[in-house]
Amino acid sequence: MRPENYQAVNHPPSHEYELNFGPNHPGIEGNYALKVKLQGDIVIEARADGGYLHRGFEKLMENRLWIQNIALVPRICVPDPVPMEVCYSLAVEDLDDIKVPERAQWLRVLQLELSRIAAHLFTFGGHAATTGMYTPMYWGVTDRDLILDLFEELTGGRVYSIYNLPGGVRQDMPEGFLQRVTQTMDYIDGRLKDYDNLFFTNQIFIRRSKGVGVINQQQALEWGVTGPNLRACGLAFDVRRDDSYLIYDQLDFDIPTEDAGDAWARTLVRRMELVESIRIVRQVVQALPDIKGPVRTPIPNPLAWRVKAGDSYTRVESSKGELAYYIVSNGEEKPYRVHIRGPSSMHAVQVLEKLSVGCRLEDVAQTMFSLDACPPEVDR
Amino acid sequence: MKSTDLDRIEVNPKTMPKRTNPLANVFDDLVRFCRSRSMFMLHYCTGCGAIELPPAMTSRFDMERLGIQPMVTPRQADILLITGYVSIKTLKRVILTYEQMGSPKYVIGICSCTVNGGMYWQSYATAKKLDEYMPVDLYIAGCMPRPEAVIEGLQQLMDKIKNDQANSWKQYYENYDYYLGNQQKLFGNNWQTPTDVIGEAEIYRLMGPQTLGEHTKILQQVQKPMEPLEMKL
Amino acid sequence: MSSPKTIGNKAPVLDYKSAGSLLNPLKNLQFLGRKAITEPLQPRLASLNYRGFHLNDWEACVGCASCQKICDNAAITMVEIPGLKNDPVKGIRNHRPAIDYGRCCWCALCVDICPSASLSLSREYVHTCDQEHIDSYFILPDPNGMHKKHFGQGWQKTEHSDLLSLTRSAMAELEPANRDTNFNEIVHGFTPEQAVVEASRCIQCGMCHDSCPTHMHAPEYIRAIWNGDVEEAVRQIYRTNPFAHVCGRVCTRRCETACSVGIRGEPIAIRWLKRYAMDQVSHDRIKQIVKEDGKPKASGHKVAIIGAGPAGLTAAFDLIRSGHKVDVFEALPHAGGMTRYGIPDYRLPFDTLQQDIDVITSLGVKIHYNCRIGTDKTMAQLQKKYDAVVLAIGLSKGRQTRIPNSEHRHVYRAVDLLQKISSGEEFELPQSAVVIGGGNVAMDIARSLARLQKQQFGEVKITVTALEQQQHFMADPDEIKEALEEGIIIRDSCGPQGCEIDKSGKLIGLKTWKVVSIFDEEHRFSPRYDETEETIHAGDSVIEAIGQFADTTLLGEQLTEKLEWNRGRIKIDPNGRTSEPWLWSAGDCVSGPDVVHAVADGHRVAASIQQQLTIKTNKS
C-alpha cells in the first residue's frame, strides 16, 4: 500500500528511466501527476495520473438541491470558476424554460470576460515560471488580483463569486462599478506593453516554446482539442460565436488564431484573446447603463423547486476551452445526473500524454502549462 | 545509482536533555527567532485554497516580507499548508510528505474542509478531519481564506514558534499510534510509509506511552523493508 | 437596443516576429525605479457586500431554521437558548442558528433565504485558531460579530437576492358584482397548478404547527400537496382535525399569522391549501382514508355528548375511534352548531359542512337531532346511562349592549338573525340596519343582510359600527375588504350610546360617541369617549354583534349548584374535566369562539375521557 511514486525504482539496464511529475512538483499545474519514461532527455512514454483532486462532484450534485449546487460548481475549476456557474445556470434555465432578464445577461458576460482575463493572466505566469522566468508570474498574479478586487466588489467573493443563479444574477452592481472596471481595463491595457517586452517578445522564451508540443489541425480535431489550443492550430472556432449564448451575438469581437499549433502559438492566442476580452468588457461597460430592468427572474422557493424533467447539453467557452454541462432532470428537487465536460479532460490526459512523447524533459512542464490544463476540472 | 538506504538520522546534540552551557537558552531563543522569521513552505497545492497562495506569495501581498518562501521538496520545507480538502489519494501523499519533512515542522490547515469536511462532507473521496491524520498547528478559517487572512495566520504561527508554542510535530511522535490508527482505518491495514517514524521517535527521545500500540503492531507485522520496484508504467 | 459594435479598438496584432529584440526584456529595468505595489501587512477592509463571517440580529430572528435547510453543507445547527422569547402563536422560537466554520462555504444562501432578514454576513474575514481552540470554529452568530469587533455589514439581503417568493399564488374569487345578491361561495379555491405553486412557497419551518391550537400537521400536508399527493395531505389533515372542510374555509388561521414567510411577505395560504386538498379528494375516498386505521376493538363504554358542534363532534370522532359508543344530542335539526347556524353560506356552504359531519357519522357516531337536554332528557339520566358526558353546548345566546332603548323590538342579536337566515326561517328584513361590533359575526350578519337587501330592495343600507379602529377590528381583513366591496359602510371608533327612537316609537338609528381609548392603563376594558363627537347612524333596526354566551339552563338547578364556576363559565381543569368526575366540558362554552379551538378542545376532552375510561377498564 505504498504509493508507487515514492518508491525507489530499480532501473532496467538501459538508458531508460522514469520520472514523476507530480503530484507535488512545481512543474505540474495543481495537484496532478504525469509519469514519464525517458531515454536520455527524451520522453518515450507518458502516463497521466489524476484523481488527486477528485471530490465526486457529479455524485454530490445528485444529492443537493438545484440551488445548492450553485455554491458547489465554481469549485470544479478553481482558476476560472465563473464559466462553471454560468454554464450550470444556463443549463438549468434551459431545462426549466426560465428567461433571463437582459441586464443579467450583460452582467454575466461582464463577469465571464473579466474571469477570462484573470485566468489568462494566471496562465501566462504559470507558463513563464515553467521556463524559469518568475517575474511574469509575480506580475500576472498581481494584476489578476485587481480583477479579483472587481469580483469582490460585484459579487462579494474574490474567487468563488457564487453570483449566478438560475434566472439571473444575485445582486445588481454597486454604484460606480463600471468606472472602476474601466480603470482596471485601462491599467491592464497599459501593462500589456510591459508584458510584451518581458514575455511575449522575449527571444529566449520564444526559442524555448517554439516547436514545443506541436499539434497540427488534423490532430487537433481528432484529439478533441478545444478553446485557445484549437485556435492556435488555425481553426477559428469559438463557442461564443458559433454556438452563441447570452448576448455574445450582439458583441463585436474577433477570434484570434495562430497557425503553428505549438506552445508559443497557444500563448500568443491567449495574449490576443486578452485584448479581445478587454474589448468586450469595454463594450459591456458602455452598453450596461442603458439596459434597465431586473437582474433576476424569480425562481420558486429554492427549498421546493422542481426543475422540469428533461435533459440539456449546454456549452460555454471557458478560458480553457469548451465547457459543457449535461444535466438530466427527472422533475425532482435534485438533479438526476450532472455530467461535466471540462475542457481539460481532453487536454490534460490524452493530448498531454501524446504531446509529451518525443518531447524533451525540459519541455514537459511547459507543454502542460501551454495547454492550460486545469486538473480539478479533470478530476471533478 | 544505488538504491536508497533507509534514511539515517543524525541527532542534533541540541536536543539532548543535559545542557550545561549557560548560553543555551539564549541560543535556543535565537534559533526559535530565526525559525519564525524564515519559514519555507512546501509548494504543494492539495486543494482549491491553493489558488489564494499565489496572490499571497506574489507582489501584492508579498510573503517574502515575512521570510516565507515556497520550497519545492519536503526535505527543504518547514511548513506544510494543507489548502482545503484532501482527497484520500492525496492524503497518502500528504502523510508521506509530512513524514519526510525535517523537524521542527508545522502544519497549517486552510479552509473549512480541513476542519470538518467542508463543502465535501458528503463526498466519498475526501478525508474529513485533517487532525486525525497529522497534528495541526494552526487553522485558518474561510472558503477559501483571502491572502490577507493567510498572511495573518502565518504571522500568528510566527508568534507561536517564537514563543515555543508550536510543537505539534512532537505530538506526531508521541501519539503515533493514534495517527497511524486513523491512517490504517482509511487506507487499510497494509498502509506503510518509507519513513521509520518509531525509530525517529526513539532518537528524538519522543517515545511516549502512546507512540506504540495496537496499530503500530499491525504496521510492524506488515512492514516490508524498502526494496526497489521493477520499473513499470 | 443600439448595437455597440463600434466600441473598442481592434486587437493590435502583436508583431512578435520583428519586434523581438533580445534586449527587449531589459526595458523592464525601469521597474527598479518604481515603487512597490505591495499592500501593507494589515488586512484590508473588504468590499461593501463581502461575504465574510456571519451576523445574526437576534431581535429579528425567529428561529425558523430555513437557513439550516438551505445550507449546502449541513453547517448550520439550531440551538435552543432558554432566555429568549418563545412565542409559538406569534411564530417566534427561541432557537438561533449556530454555524460550523468547518463546513461553511460562505455562499450566503442562508442570508438570501432568511425570512426575517436577520442573517447577514459581515466584512470580517480573518479567523485563525490552533488545535486546542478548534471549538471556536463553531459559532453562534450575533449582531456583534465573531470577535466582537465591528467590521460593518457585508452581504445583505436585497430585493434582487431574496430567494423567498413573498406573494401568494393568485386564486379566483367571485367579483363583488357577482356575489352581492346570492349566497354562493365567494372563494373558488386553488386549481391544482395554483395549489402546487402556493405549496412550493412553504419553507417547512413548522411555525404553523406550533401555533395551531390543534397542532395540525400543516408542513406535512403542504409538502404532500406540493408532491401532488392530495390523499396523503388528507391523511395528514385528519390526524388532528375532523373538521377539515370547515377549517379549510372559515378557520381563524393562527398558522398564517405565525407563518415565517409572512414576516416580510404574504404568508402561505395554509387555509386554502387545506381546502384544496379536501376538495380534490372525493368524499367517499376521504371516508376510506379516515377508516384506514381499521375498526377499533369495542371497549364497552358509552359516552354522551351534548351539542353536535365542532367540539362535540371532534370528541365523538376521537372517542368512537377508540372503540367507545358515542351518542350525540343536538337540540336543533342539523348538526354543526355555530358552523351551521352562525356562518353564512357564502363562506361555508352547508353541504361541505355536511361532508365533514358525514365522515364522523360514518364512523358510527349517532346524533340524536332535535333532542334538547333539559327538556327531552335530563342530565341525571345521561349521568346514569353513560360512562362520561361531554358538555359542548357552545355559545348560542347573543350578548346585549344594554344601552338605552336596546330592548326595542327592532334591536336584534346577530346570532339569532344568522340562525334564522341559515335555517330559512321567515323574518322581517330591515330596510336599513346598524350593526354594533367589529368581529367576524358582525361582518357575517352585515354581509348576509346586505345580500338579502340587495335581493329584495336592490340596494344595501348597512352600517357597521365598532369601538376599535378599523385596523384593529377582530374581523378578518379579508372580510372587511369584501364587506366594503359589497357596499357596507364601516364606521370605526364609535361607542354605542343608545338607540334613537322617533315619536312613533320607530327605531331611527344608533347614537354613538367617538372612542378615545378602549383600555385603561391596566389594560382593563374601560372605553373613554369624546362626547362632543356624537353621530347618529340612521337605520330602522340595530343589530348587536358584540359577543355570545352559553345557555346553561340545561344543567338544571341541582347540577348548576354542584358545579364549580369561574366568572360565569363552568370551571374545568386543563383536560376539560369539570368538578364533577363524569362531566367534561369543551368548545366555545369553555374556551374562545373559534372552530379550531373547539376542535382542539374536543381532542383534549376525548383524550382525557379515554385516559379515564382506560383506568376504569383496567380496574374492572
Add this chain to the structure above:
Amino acid sequence: MNSAQSQSLNVLLQEIEGIQLTHQNQRRLRADISADALPALLALLRGRAGYVHLSAISCVDWIEDDQFELVYHLWSYETSILISAHIRVARDPGIYLSVFDIYTPAAFFERDIHEMFGLYFEGSPDMSKFILTEWDGPPPMRKDFDSEQWVMDNFTWQDYHPDWLKQIEQQGGGVVKSADSSRKSS
C-alpha cells in the same frame, strides 16, 4: 446554419434504421436509436456530415429501468448543430462497444464511465483506473451507491463544545437535534 443543411442532415439521418429525431432547439438535435445502430450512426455522421468533434459521452444510470443511458454529444463545425445520440444499454452485464476507432476522445470518456459506473467498453484502448486508483468500493456514480452513508460509516465529525454552548446547556437549552423535534407535539 441554414434550413437546407438541416434538411439534408435529416435526410441523411433517416438512413439509420429506427432513428427518432427530436429538434430541441435550433442547435440541438436529439437522436434516439438502438444500441446496435450507434456505431453506424457515428460513422455516418463523421464520414458524411462533418461531425468530427465528439464533445462528450455522458452516462446516466436509470436504475429503475435497469439500464444505462449513454449519450454521445457530437458537434459539427460545418452545420453547427449539436447532435445528442441517446442509447440504452442493459445495466447487467454492462458491456458496450467502444467507439474509439471512430472518435479518439472517446477513450477518456469511456475510461471515465468505466470507473464511475462500471460499464465496460469492449475495444477501448485503456480501461484501467484513472481517478479512482485507490478506491476499492463499488463504482461510485451508480445510483445504488449511497455516498453519504458511506461517509457516515467511515468518518467521524468534529465534536464541538465551545464555552457559549456550555453556558446555554447549563441554562437548559442546547443543540436542537433535528428540525422536526423542535416542533410542539399535538
Add this chain to the structure above:
Amino acid sequence: MANSILLTILEVILMPLVAFIVGLFMVLMMRKLAAKLQRRVGPPLFQPLYDIVKLYGKQTQISHGLIHDIGIIMAVGGYVAAEALLPVPGMDGIAAKGGLVTLAYLMMVPSLGLALGVGQCANPNGSIGISRALTAMLAYDIPFIIVIFGVAYHFGSTNLVSIIATQQAEGIAGWGISEMPILAIAGLFALHASLGKQPFEIYIAPAEIATGPMVEMGGKFLGGLFVMQTFQLYTASVLYVSLFLGGGENWVTFLIKCFAVLAIPVLIAYLFPRYRTEDLIRLVWKWPVMLALLGVAFVMN
C-alpha cells in the same frame, strides 16, 4: 617572521568570515533586486542569515551516507579555501602563494563535491541536476580558463596580488576592463554562467527537475548549500573585480565594485527564462569562447 605567519593565519581565518558576511548581503541584494523588478518589497535585511541559522537549527538531519556528508563539506570547503586565495583590501592571505590556477581549480571543487554528495541521494532529479550542473561547468569553464589565461598573459603573472597591484598603479586606464574589454565581456559571460542564473539556470530548474541537486537536501545540508551560495556569489564577483576592475583600493570602492558586478547577472536573471541544456552549451561555447579567444588574440598582440 613569526608575526607574519601569525598574521597570515589570522587573515586566512578572517577572509572567509568576511566573505561570508559580504556574501550574505549579496544574497540579500539579489533577492531585493528581484523584488524590485517584481514590484514588491522583498525580504528583510537579515533574511539570508535567518535562513541559514534556521536550517542549521533543524532537528532532523537526514543524511544519505558518508559521501553525502563529505560532498557538502567539499562544496563549502572548496569555496572557503578559495576565499583565502582572493585578496581583499588590507588582506592578501595566501593569495600571493596560491595564484590564479589554484583558484580556478578550487572553484571547480564545489561542483564536484556536490556531484558526489547528490549522487548518493539516489534521487533521479538530483542526478539529472548534477549531470546538468557538470555539463554547465564544462560549458562555462572553457571561456573561464581562456579568460584567466588571457589575463595572466597580459599581466604576465598568475599572482592575483601583483595583478591587482599592476592595475591599481595605473588607475582606471590600467584596469583590466580598459585594457582587455573583449576579455572582460567574455569574463562577464562566464561569470554569469558560473553563477547558474537564468538564462543559464539549467541545473536548479524547479519546474523540470524539482531544484535538481537540492532535491534531497534538508536541514544542515541545505544550510550548507545556502552558505555555499554566499561564498559563490562572493568569489565570483571578487575574482571578476580583481581581474578586470582593479581590485579594491579600499573597502568602499571594493564593495561597490563587487556588488555592481554581481548586479548585472542578477538583473538579467530575473528578466529571462532558462535555456535548454544544449542551447546553453551551444551559446557558451560559441560567443564567450569566441570573444575570449579574440580577446586573447588582442592581448597577445
